Amino acid sequence: MAKEPIPTPVTRLYVEGDFTAGLSVLLDAERAHYLRSVLRLKPGEAISLFNGSAGEWCGEITSLAKSAAAVTLTKRNRAPAAEPDLWLCFAPVKRARIDFIAEKAAELGVSRLVPVMTRYTQMSRVNTDRLAANAMEAAEQCERLTVPEVAEPVAFDRLLADWDSERQLILGDETGAGPPIAEALSALSADRLAVLVGPEGGFAPDELDALHGKAFVTPVSLGPRVLRADTAALAALACVQAWSGDWRHGRPDFRAGLKRG
Amino acid sequence: MAKEPIPTPVTRLYVEGDFTAGLSVLLDAERAHYLRSVLRLKPGEAISLFNGSAGEWCGEITSLAKSAAAVTLTKRNRAPAAEPDLWLCFAPVKRARIDFIAEKAAELGVSRLVPVMTRYTQMSRVNTDRLAANAMEAAEQCERLTVPEVAEPVAFDRLLADWDSERQLILGDETGAGPPIAEALSALSADRLAVLVGPEGGFAPDELDALHGKAFVTPVSLGPRVLRADTAALAALACVQAWSGDWRHGRPDFRAGLKRG
Numbered sequence: 001m002a003k004e005p006i007p008t009p010v011t012r013l014y015v016e017g018d019f020t021a022g023l024s025v026l027l028d029a030e031r032a033h034y035l036r037s038v039l040r041l042k043p044g045e046a047i048s049l050f051n052g053s054a055g056e057w058c059g060e061i062t063s064l065a066k067s068a069a070a071v072t073l074t075k076r077n078r079a080p081a082a083e084p085d086l087w088l089c090f091a092p093v094k095r096a097r098i099d100f101i102a103e104k105a106a107e108l109g110v111s112r113l114v115p116v117m118t119r120y121t122q123m124s125r126v127n128t129d130r131l132a133a134n135a136m137e138a139a140e141q142c143e144r145l146t147v148p149e150v151a152e153p154v155a156f157d158r159l160l161a162d163w164d165s166e167r168q169l170i171l172g173d174e175t176g177a178g179p180p181i182a183e184a185l186s187a188l189s190a191d192r193l194a195v196l197v198g199p200e201g202g203f204a205p206d207e208l209d210a211l212h213g214k215a216f217v218t219p220v221s222l223g224p225r226v227l228r229a230d231t232a233a234l235a236a237l238a239c240v241q242a243w244s245g246d247w248r249h250g251r252p253d254f255r256a257g258l259k260r261g
Numbered sequence: 262m263a264k265e266p267i268p269t270p271v272t273r274l275y276v277e278g279d280f281t282a283g284l285s286v287l288l289d290a291e292r293a294h295y296l297r298s299v300l301r302l303k304p305g306e307a308i309s310l311f312n313g314s315a316g317e318w319c320g321e322i323t324s325l326a327k328s329a330a331a332v333t334l335t336k337r338n339r340a341p342a343a344e345p346d347l348w349l350c351f352a353p354v355k356r357a358r359i360d361f362i363a364e365k366a367a368e369l370g371v372s373r374l375v376p377v378m379t380r381y382t383q384m385s386r387v388n389t390d391r392l393a394a395n396a397m398e399a400a401e402q403c404e405r406l407t408v409p410e411v412a413e414p415v416a417f418d419r420l421l422a423d424w425d426s427e428r429q430l431i432l433g434d435e436t437g438a439g440p441p442i443a444e445a446l447s448a449l450s451a452d453r454l455a456v457l458v459g460p461e462g463g464f465a466p467d468e469l470d471a472l473h474g475k476a477f478v479t480p481v482s483l484g485p486r487v488l489r490a491d492t493a494a495l496a497a498l499a500c501v502q503a504w505s506g507d508w509r510h511g512r513p514d515f516r517a518g519l520k521r522g
Contacts, residue, residue, distance in 0.1 A: 100361070107492045109484065142486040176512030182503045222499075223370065223508035225403040231368045234492075235499035238483075242443045242500045247484035249441065 011039060011047045012056070012140045014147050019054040023073045024062065032069035035061065047071060052146040055080045083146050084246050085192050087167070089114040089159065090233050091199035092123040097230045102131045104230075106138035106148050108237040109246060115153040116196070119204035126153045156207055163216060167192040170240060171211055171219045172232040174202040178219030181236065185243040188218060193240060197233045272300060272308045273317070273401045275408050280315040284334045285323065293330035296322065308332060313407040316341045344407050345507050346453050348428070350375040350420060351494050352460035353384040358491045363392045365491075367399035367409050369498040370507060376414040377457070380465035387414045417468055424477060428453040431501060432472055432480045433493040435463040439480030442497065446504040449479060454501060458494045 015025060027035070035041045043061050049071060050056035056078035059071040088110045092098055105113055113135060115126045132150040139147040154162075163169065168190035171178065178184065196211075203211070211217045222235055241247040276286060288296070296302045304322050310332060311317035317339035320332040349371045353359055366374055374396060376387045393411040400408040415423075424430065429451035432439065439445065457472075464472070472478045483496055502508040 096357075103489075104492055104495075107486055107488050108496065109486060142488065144486055180503070180509050180511070182509060221508070221512060223502055223506075224510075224513045225368055225370060225405055227368050227403065228364075231365055231495075234365075234495055235369065235503075238496035238499040239503045241484055242441070242496075245484075247441050247482070248443060249485075252437070252485045 010058075011035070011041070012143070013047060013049050014051060014136055014140055015049045016051055017054065019049065019051075019057045019073050019076070021073055021075055025049060025059070025071045025073065027069040027071065029067050032064060032066065035069055036064050036066070048077070049073065050078070050145050052083070053080055056145060078145065080145060081252075083144065084109045084111060084241070086110050086237070086240065086245060087112045087114055087194035088233060088237065089116050089169070089194055089196040091116055091118045091121045091197070091229065092126045092153070093199060093229050094123070097228070098123075098126075098131065099134050101230050101233055102134035102148075102150075103138040104234045105237065106135040106144065107142045108234065109144070109241055110148050110237065111146065112149045112151060114151040114159070114194075116156055116159050117153055118156045118198055119207055120201040121199045122201075128152060157210075160210060160214065163214075164192075165216045166190070167194055167216065169194045169196050169211075169214070169217045170236060171217050172197040172222055172227075172236050173208070173211075173219040174198060174222075174226065174232070175208065176221050176224070178221045181220040181222060181239050182243070184218050184220040185239060188244060190244075193244065195233065195236045195240060197229050197236065200229055271319075272296070272302065273404070274308060274310050275312060275397055275401055276310045277312055278315065280310065280312075280318045280334050280337070282334055282336055286310060286320065286332045286334060288330040288332065290328050293325060293327065296330055297325050297327070309338070310334065311339070311406050313344070314341055317406060339406065341406060342513075344405065345370045345372060345502070347371050347498070347501065347506060348373040348375055348455035349494060349498065350377050350430070350455055350457040352377055352379045352382045352458070352490065353387045353414065354460060354490050355384070358489070359384075359387075359392065360395050362491050362494055363395035363409075363411075364399040365495045366498065367396040367405065368403045369495065370405070370502055371409050371498065372407065373410045373412060375412040375420070375455075377417055377420050378414055379417045379459055380468055381462040382460045383462075389413060418471075421471060421475065424475075425453075426477045427451070428455055428477065430455045430457050430472075430475070430478045431497060432478050433458040433483055433488075433497050434469070434472075434480040435459065435483075435487065435493070436469065437482050437485070439482045442481040442483060442500050443504070445479050445481045446500060449505060451505075454505065456494065456497045456501060458490050458497065461490055 057073045059073045063070045088105045135148045318334045320334045323333045324331045349366045396409045
C-alpha cells in the first residue's frame, strides 16, 4: 500500500518573553539539545517561538551549540488572542494514563490542570514537572499560543471549599445519575468552566453528596458504558469545547493557509 | 492524603455461545491463566460471562487449571439489548497510539474498527489481532455486551468505492474547512454512522477532494487547534455519542444499582 513522506511542519517552541523583530532569543541547553540532536536542525533553519502575550513569531536559528542556542526573530505571524478559560480537575492515575491526560487536555484547549486527591485516588504523589512537560510538548504541536498551567495537587475537600462559584464545574458522574451531557451543556451559560473526573473506582459516596449539594456543580452522564477516568476526562472536554467552547466558531485565520484553504 | 481501597467489581469475560442457567462453560488456557495468575481468582468465586446475543450472565468458577477453566452459569443479569451501529475508520498510527484508539473506541461504543491505508499513512502493517485483543479487554471493563469487530485494513480508494451510502461518514477534516461539529451533528439524521480520521499529517489533497465530493460525507471541524489523529478520533466519537448516539438517553437499568441509585 502507498507510503509517502509527509511535509514536516515548522518546529514551534514555547518561550516566555516580549518579542520584537530582530531580537535574538537565547534557548537553554535542553532546548538546544532538542533542536540539534532530536530534530537535527542546523543554523539558518526556520523555527517559530510563541507565548500567550507575544503571539507566534518566525525566527531563524543563528547559533546552535550543546549548551545553548540562539534564534533571531524575523516577523510575527500570529497576534496574541484570547484562549479558553477551561480547567480540568482530575484524580491522578498511573503514569501512562496521566501523561495521556496532560497531552490530550493541552490539545483540547485546557488552560489549567488541577490534580485532585480524592478518597479512592490510588496515587499518593504527582510529578507536576512531568505533567507540565507533557502539556507543553502537546501545546507546541497543536498550535496553541499558551501552555496549560499545572497546579499543585489539592485535596478534594479543599478544592470545593476554595472554589470560585462563578466557575461552573461539570462533573463526570460515573453513577449515571446526571442528565445526558448534551442536555446539561445546552442549559448551561458560564464563561468560566471546569471539568471534574474521579479516579478509577469513582468518587466515594460522601464526595458525590458534597458535589451534588453545590450550585456550581453540573453533574453530567457520559452514556451507558463505564468509562475509564482518562476517557471520561477527554470525552467531557471534547463535548464542552464542541458545545460551549471554541469549537463553535469557524476556522481561525491562522489556519486558512492549510490545504483546501 | 487519604488512600482507601476501592471495591473490586466482578470480572466480566466475553465468551461466545448460547447461555442457559446451569450450563457449564469451558474457558481456554489463555482465559484460565488470566483468572488464575493475573486476577488470582479461585474456584467458587463469582464472575460474569457475556456476549451480544446471550446478554450477561452470573457464573461461578467450578474448576481452574492451567490448561482450562469451567464456569457454571447461575442466572442472567442483563438481557441482550441493541448497541450503537457506529464505525471508526482510522489511518493506523504507531503502537501505543493505535492501542489507545482501540481501547477508547470500545469504551465509546464503536461497533466496528476499520484501519484505512491513506496516502500519508506511515504504517504498512496492522496487527489486527492486537487491536481486537485491546478492544475486547476494554469492552469487558466498560460493561458493553458486545466487542467491536476489527476489519482487515482497506485502501482509502477501496473504502470509498465500497461505501454503503446509507451510512453517513463524519470526516474529521483537519484543514478546518468543515462546519463546527456541533452544527454538523445538529443537521444530521442517520441511523448508521461512521467517523473517519486521517493519519498524522492528515489526508492528501486528492483524498480530501474525493471525500468532499461524496453525498455520504459530512466534514466537521474539531476546533482551532491541530489535534493528533488519536485525539481527533476520540473527540469526534464522544461528540457523536453525546449528540446523535446512545449518550442522549438516561442511565440504563443495569447501572441503577450503582452508588446514588
